[in-house]
Ligand SMILES: Cc1cc2nc3c(=O)[nH]c(=O)nc-3n(C[C@H](O)[C@H](O)[C@H](O)COP(=O)(O)OP(=O)(O)OC[C@H]3O[C@@H](n4cnc5c(N)ncnc54)[C@H](O)[C@@H]3O)c2cc1C
């Protein structure tokens with residue numbers, strides 16, 4: 001097995017799959033690395049009804065020569081053509097054998113790198129948000145697709161963005177009792193957005209269709225949770241809309257405030273970042289030669305845009321400039337949607353008042369609001385409170401602190417994720433036999449069997 | 452879900468749970484009714500992001516600590532321990 005590729009793609013969501021498949025079909029030797037057990041990224045997770053497009057790309061991926069590393073997390077990229085990844089949760093299948101011998105750190109080399117690392121949800125702290133069973137909206141959806149039974153459970157969905165409707169519809173289809181969907185944006189802002197969308201060829205995240213599925217469920221605008229209540233786990237949530245407050249008993253709260261791009265890896269490589277997103281040209285080249293970026297790190301625009309970008313980056317990276325150009329024209333037409341969505345999901349300034357003095361902001365280190373608000377910068381707060389210094393490395397509290405205090409996170413440093421000591425000290429040619437790849441693919445097979 | 456579909460046995464804090472193929476370890480821990488971790492100031496925590504970012508779902512799997520359970524699929528016979536038991540502050544099973 002060669003661990004050196006013409007093109008290496010990081011992230012196997014729609015953008016990464018499209019990039020890997022397109023590059024392989026153009027004759028390139030392609031590697032695809034992703035930290036999930038199976039391809040699909042955030043939206044094409046198994047366990048839900050997947051659209052025909054997803055099946056088509058999956059089939060093309062299966063038929064392709066792409067070398068896939070599922071369950072591997074990229075934690076360092078010391079230079080553009082060298083990526084270090086660590087195997088996720090690898091332990092011997094038999095519990096009595098020695099641990100650790102199966103853990104792997106891989107060094108992957110390439111001529112061109114396509115970063116398709118997607119996005120995560122933005123979380124805002126409010127009293128009780130650290131209680132078990134308070135999750136992201138996409139987080140709850142992912143847990144359900146990962147086997148969490150939801151039928152008959154009482155669910156509140158809140159936050160902002162089209163994701164809320166998608167999640168509510170999916171959970172309702174699984175017989176969850178979705179009590180209410182709370183969207184922080186005002187009705188007038190949403191209306192402006194919807195009107196703008198009439199010129200948009202793609203349907204707004206199938207919003208209208210989702211709304212039909214959950215038409216029994218109230219959809220409240222200008223509304224958000226102000227507290228999650230419960231002792232050891234969530235029991236109810238206090239919601240607010242204008243001057244009105246009320247409690248809703250529930251088993252799960254899925255609350256996410258739109259998405260923030262995963263730009264740590266491009267940032268580490270020195271790619272230019274503009275307004276929080278990776279800057280690229282029309283061919284999706286970043287400011288670092290040989291490094292391309294596709295999908296949500298360049299702007300949040302939904303699955304179709306991610307697919308287009310993956311293809312463009314792959315075509316450009318494999319020298320098919322003419323085909324890349326014609327897709328780039330299609331992409332340009334969609335960029336208005338990205339901007340409109342960003343505006344529609346802009347956070348209401350009142351949400352800054354959500355945390356109380358003793359509300360935890362940094363969940364890793366349990367740093368509370370009162371010990372943070374007097375600091376001038378993120379760096380200051382980090383040094384004096386350990387805020388953002390835990391294992392998530394500020395991925396959760398950083399976006400919240402940016403909104404709450406106007407702080408900007410500093411530069412990233414390797415490792416991007418906590419990696420095992422052995423991976424850090426002995427990065428080497430992977431001592432991986434082919435069987436570890438098979439193991440990764442077997443996981444995928446296993447995942448496919450589930451209805 | 453039919454019982455037959457729950458063909459994968461594992462233990463969470465010593466209690467056996469059976470899950471369907473493809474179930475994540477995080478979902479199995481929730482099914483067992485346990486928290487995944489205890490925070491530095493002693494709060495029980497459960498999964499937040501479901502996508503490997505927040506680290507709230509980390510548990511000990513077959514003796515390997517700090518594994519993000521939301522990104523790992525259950526395999527037969529694995530032993531999952533959460534902080535609740537490891538730190539001795541409750542949980543359903545025995546260490
Ligand atoms: C629950 C949910 C429902 C959604 N529903 C819709 C919908 O209905 N319609 C729509 O248009 N959009 C929807 N979205 C938005 C959706 O995220 C995007 O449309 C789409 O997934 C973007 O694809 P992507 O390839 O850019 O990123 P992603 O799908 O996020 O893929 C990125 C991948 O890279 C991996 N990764 C990141 N960093 C690393 C690393 N360091 N090492 C290894 N792997 C890494 C991630 O784990 C992930 O698998 C939804 C999102 C969520 C969370």
Ligand code: FES
Pocket residue numbers: 477497498499500501502503504505506507508509519520521522
């Ligand atoms: S739930 Fe966030 S890392 Fe697993």
